[in-house]
Amino acid sequence: MDLTEELQMTQGHELAGTRAAAEAWESLFRAQVALMRRFQRDDVWGPLSIREYDVLFTLSRCPGRSARLKELGEGSLLTQPSLSRLVERLEADGLVTRGPVPDDARGVAVTLTDEGARMQREIGRRHVRSIRRLVGGALDADELATLQALTDKLRAAQAAIPDPS
Amino acid sequence: MDLTEELQMTQGHELAGTRAAAEAWESLFRAQVALMRRFQRDDVWGPLSIREYDVLFTLSRCPGRSARLKELGEGSLLTQPSLSRLVERLEADGLVTRGPVPDDARGVAVTLTDEGARMQREIGRRHVRSIRRLVGGALDADELATLQALTDKLRAAQAAIPDPS
DNA sequence: GTCAGGTCCATGCGTTCGCAACAACATCCC
DNA sequence: GGGATGTTGTTGCGAACGCATGGACCTGAC
Structure with a gap:
């Protein structure tokens, strides 16, 4: 343990090294970007954008295939106004309905x-084939399980850390 | 090993299970989205968007702080025209120059x-503090190293898999 | 040389996005 | 009840994006 980490721990935090965190994040980010680029190129999306598909996918896993706009926004990179209009377009295409809660x-x-x-x-069936090819073809079962465990933990733990005050 | 995997291996592929691959990808994707949302909220970006910062960051690691437009595009989710105009804006702001190669x-x-x-x-210094807080605060040093190794391997191996013919 | 096909970047144009402001409702405190 | 404050979703509008296309250049065959 180097001096920097030791200093941080004396301040009550147990932070891993700055460099290790930055490098892990960069690797995670680059891997996600590289895969996303390939998925975007895939000819599986029909008339939808990936963002629109992601909303349909999220809804398909919700109880009653229904969720509030606010909940949808929490799992999306879109701002709330953009999501509002995306849902408006999906409704115009007959893929979702909007009702009172x-x-x-x-x-x-x-x-x-x-x-x-x-x-x-239909899109999900084609998309999952690409995932199997590119992700399943890159890592073995143990590695996939480890990757999933680490990213799940990362997401959960990060959610528990408050914004800088 | 179940029948599906066995069948795949007889076809010359060593693909991990479809479900494991899909779940690992979803976890990776959600973790990236969750972290990205928090980074976006951070008040560290000054006058730049995250995408603009990412281009400056990429350039800062290139030999001579210089790269061709095409190379920049390969590590970005932007399309070529969008990147072209993003660089145009960065040039207008005096942050990059464009010249012949x-x-x-x-x-x-x-x-x-x-x-x-x-x-x-300046932005990087502030951003890396957020990374240390949210990523370094969520995983220990061993976990960070494992995560980095897996995402590096994922990115490299995926790049070697050709597009569907 | 020159012509065909490919690569690299820029531009026109319609669509989507984010920001700011707003409207409508909920909640809380008195 | 009634106003102050917070939450949820919508709308106006300028900025940014993606797609299709075009121009300039490179490469290879002849």
């Missing part, structure tokens, strides 16, 4: 239509 | 100016 007249419940669910499954 | 009159060499390098270092 019980017990909160402000809320908007976004619900997958049958056609939306069908579209999601 | 030796031995190829089509090429455009993008070079970091002193002010661009200073801006990148």
Whole structure:
């Protein structure tokens, strides 16, 4: 342990080395970008953008294939206004419906239509083939399990760290 | 090993299970999105967008702080026209210069100016603090090293897999 | 040399995005 | 109840993006 880390620990934090964290993040980021570029090139998205597909995918895993706009926004990189208009387009295409939510007249419940669910499954089936090729073809089962465990832990632990005050 | 995997191996591929690959990718993707959202919220970017910073960062690691437009595009999610205009804006702000590249009159060499390098270092210094807090605070040194090794391997191995023919 | 095909970058144009402001509702405190 | 404050979603508008296309240049065959 070098002096910097020791100093940090005396301040009550158990932070791994700055360099190790930065390098791990960069590797994670670059891997995600590289894979995303390939997935984007894939001819599996039909009339949807990846962001639109991701919303349909998220909805397909929600109870009743329905979620509030706010919940959808929490798992997305889009800002709330952009998501609002994305959902507006999905509704115009007949893939989702927008309705009221019980017990909160402000809320908007976004619900997958049958056609939306069908579209999601169809694209998802093709997309998962690409994932198997590119991700499953790069790492073995143990490595995949380890990667999943680490990224799950990273996401959970990061969520527990407050914003700088 | 289940029947599906066995069948795949008889076809000459050593693919890990589809489910494991899909779940690992989703975890990786969600972790990246969650962290990215927090980094975006950080008040460290000054007048730049994250994408603009990423270009300056990439240039700062290139020999001579200079790279061709094409090379910059390979590590970015932006399309070529979008990157072209992003660099155009960076040039207008005095952060990069555009010049010819030796031995190829089509090429455009993008070079970091002193002010661009200073801006990148200043933002980078603040950004790396967030990375240490959120990434270094979530995983210990061993976990960071493992995560980096796996994502590096994933990126390299994926690059070696050809597009579907 | 020159012509065909490929690569690299820029530009026109319609779409999507983010920011700021706003409207509508919920919640809390009195 | 009633106003102050916070939350949820929408809208106006300028900025940025992606797609299609075009111009300039490189490469290879003849």
